[in-house]
Amino acid sequence: MPDHLLETPLCSWHEAHGGRMVDFAGWRMPVQYASIVEEHLATRQATGMFDVSHMGRLSVTGRDSLAWLDSLLTRRVAGQVRYTLVTSDEGTQGLSVLDDALVARESDAVDGSPRLSLVVNASNRGRVVAWLRGRLPTTDVVLTDHTRETAMIAVQGPLAVAIVTGLCLADDAARITALRNYHGTLATIANRPAAVSRTGYTGEDGVELVVTAADALAVWEAVLSAGSPLGLRACGLGARDTLRLEAGMPLYGHELLADSNPFAIGLGFAVNLNSIDGSPREFPGATALRRLQTQPAGNVRVGLLFDAKRAAREGAAVTRPGDATAEVGRITSGSYCPTLGAAAAMALVDRDAAQPGTVLDVMIRDAVCLARIVPLPFYRRPPAQT
């Protein structure tokens, strides 16, 4: 492993607690502590806690910050947390997807100017920051990369909100409990200030906490102490990947690529071509996206479920049954899925072969394995018990 990797404020904790450290997008991160399957199931049945401090955390402040960011993103920027794409108009198609991100209006400064937050992928942070900086107006917008001075902890699972609010005073606890999905608030958790959002990447209810780097270990250990008796476990990036696969969530670099057509991979919801008042929005790539929206998509994103546990990995060929030459697509992510008890995969396949129920062959190394197209997500959490 290269020795120049970035470390999160929790890196020493991971190493001291059996974390198997790997290079992930230039960060030294735990892929698992003991068993990926056990960490995955703990998240579904109780709660899992993940260090996701490698994700890029940016703020955009200043009087013109909202109008500026709104002019660059595919999604209208609103008060709540929203999933958006970051696109440029470069490339032969006039569209290049630089990243997917969460954008939110986190709070307002005392002068009333908005403070917006952006969470971007670790692997794309450098180029997204550079791209944004290249488009900054000369005044009244400040872009800051807070990744190294903060930490981000995802607490995910049916008990996550109860565990976290147990570390808050009554007012904050009530506000976090009342948060709707994809909404955020500021709160004090274990006596430390935190930005709390009801978001995640596992298909479970839960929150993501942004705290200062200096407070990270105290908050992490407080959540662990409160949650351990209830079955909470620290989880690595391995379980995070199997959880997001079951939840049918795309991952940049796998389902979502620079040349992806967002409408073909189920991300049309993240493209707002019009403003609230119905007038056309302009942002880099908007022209190409208007064209793509009216064209039939080529390959579309689907879920494939296998009978067996053997997993199809990224790049495996998907073909018509019994005809290895009739390739209809490729696997983008695949794994054994602990909640399903079987292997599952996402794939980009020709739309003519994409109907749920369609049986296809997948070449897993030297073996042909049967898989069936099923609607995404593979896993949907049971309704909350109230």
Next chain:
Amino acid sequence: MAAELKFAKTHEWIRPEAGGLATVGISAYAVEALTDLVFMQLPNVGRKVKAGESIGEIESVKAVSDFYTPVSGEVVEVNTSLPNELETLGKDPFGAGWLVRIRPDDPAEMDGLLDATAYEALVKSQPH
């Protein structure tokens, strides 16, 4: 670890048996490092193999790994129940978790492998 076992640097063990055969498996260290086993593919009986050649694969949630024969010879038996009971590998990697039996072309080939002490030293030198 029993003293009659010899080890390959790729974490397979081999044990001489009566009748000129040898049993091959993978070490407890390797099983522990893999974790979350979901699938195993064993070679066919009768296959002629060369030392260091991949003779099957073992898959965990995270990755697929090959396993290699420590000696050249012919596969004469495989542990057919193992792929359906992968937990046996964790419980008894040096016994019921055996993978294949091989008739070595040259039993002296085993002399070039690591003994238990040397293998333990190798494992200890590896980052975990």
